[in-house]
């Protein structure tokens with residue numbers, strides 16, 4: 277029997293997981309606008325190895341990702357490494373991995389440290405996340421951790437991640453981040469998962485499995501419109517092609533999806549307003565390689581709003597540098613409005629500014645010894661999870677029959693991530709396989 281034709285828009289991990297799962301029953305075509313697959317979890321070559329364009333690791337609780345890795349032949353590549361966290365504040369790097377570190381964090385008075393510790397303990401124990409969605413992280417943290425802890429520890433991180441939206445962010449989102457992480461630590465600290473050979477192998481293996489099942493994954497195919505025609509069929513138009521499908525699954529950000537469907541008669545303004553009510557921020561990431569070993573920590577929170585980046589990672593303090601010709605790999609990352617001047621600045625200017633910032637954090641850093649640098653920009657990297665965000669989440673089914681939506685704006689209260697993209701791909705496939 278001839279298989280029904282399904283088009284999946286977007287070759288990130290949601291689209292590729294769905295493509296793989298659906299390719300047994302459907303004739304799958306995945307269309308990706310970029311020249312490479314992988315989306316936010318895509319990779320590139322540095323020092324003879326494939327590495328993520330933006331820093332990636334997974335957590336012990338990321339069951340969907342671990343299960344898929346086993347299923348697609350990556351179980352022996354997934355390695356677990358001990359993480360270490362530091363905080364850069366007031367010109368100094370402080371260890372910030374353990375309860376002991378929090379308690380010894382001198383910039384906060386002892387009473388504030390105790391309050392902060394108690395507030396984290398509450399979040400670790402409390403499983404009832406719904407109640408946190410009605411209040412902002414700012415309000416909750418000031419009330420429970422205190423104003424000093426908020427200003428020094430939390431405010432710079434929230435501003436770094438959410439900019440002008442920072443005071444609107446739901447405590448539900450922060451609850452999920454902290455609750456999950458605090459509960460995956462054991463006495464030895466936190467173990468993080470990394471795929472030897474890079475996360476890109478997940479995308480590549482999924483693509484190969486889709487093709488093996490008779491499907492296609494096409495790059496450089498920017499979808500320009502999705503239109504319903506007679507018999508509930510759907511036309512997907514790209515710059516180079518126009519194809520008719522039985523079903524379409526979009527995994528692209530909700531605001532872009534809204535543009536692609538806006539001309540259909542079944543799409544009313546209320547649905548478009550809902551899709552457009554979700555704001556997104558872009559992300560910039562600088563990756564560099566050097567022989568210099570500058571820090572003893574993997575992850576550095578940058579609690580200094582004068583610096584242009586929010587996070588600094590010495591990737592090779594998590595995974596061995598032998599993967600990268602013995603060189604150290606560093607990531608500097610920031611979230612910002614994709615329409616801002618800062619986002620649009622040229623790569624050279626960003627690199628200059630950020631490397632000077634790196635020298636401020638780690639004074640032994642010698643710019644002359646940098647061997648390679650690369651900037652990556654993503655326009656829709658993070659959705660804004662404000663209070664009552666649940667009301668904004670779009671449904672999997674759209675007003676058009678046979679047109680489905682599954683993207684990371686539906687992930688809540690958890691932070692979007694590789695595990696949840698895979699989970700979303702599995703979930704939407706189960707819905708479509710039951711049809």
Ligand SMILES: Cc1cc2nc3c(=O)[nH]c(=O)nc-3n(C[C@H](O)[C@H](O)[C@H](O)COP(=O)(O)OP(=O)(O)OC[C@H]3O[C@@H](n4cnc5c(N)ncnc54)[C@H](O)[C@@H]3O)c2cc1C
Nearest residue numbers: 286288289290309315316317332333499657692693694697
């Ligand atoms: C800075 C940063 C750090 C991160 N770190 C981690 C981490 O440590 N651990 C973790 O688990 N997760 C991390 N993530 C999140 C993780 O990468 C994402 O949640 C996941 O990859 C999202 O997959 P997706 O398929 O839902 O979306 P995407 O990866 O965004 O995929 C959507 C795809 O659709 C394509 N597309 C868009 N418009 C069109 C169009 N018109 N036509 C065709 N194609 C189109 C895009 O190019 C993209 O490939 C990080 C993300 C960022 C930005």
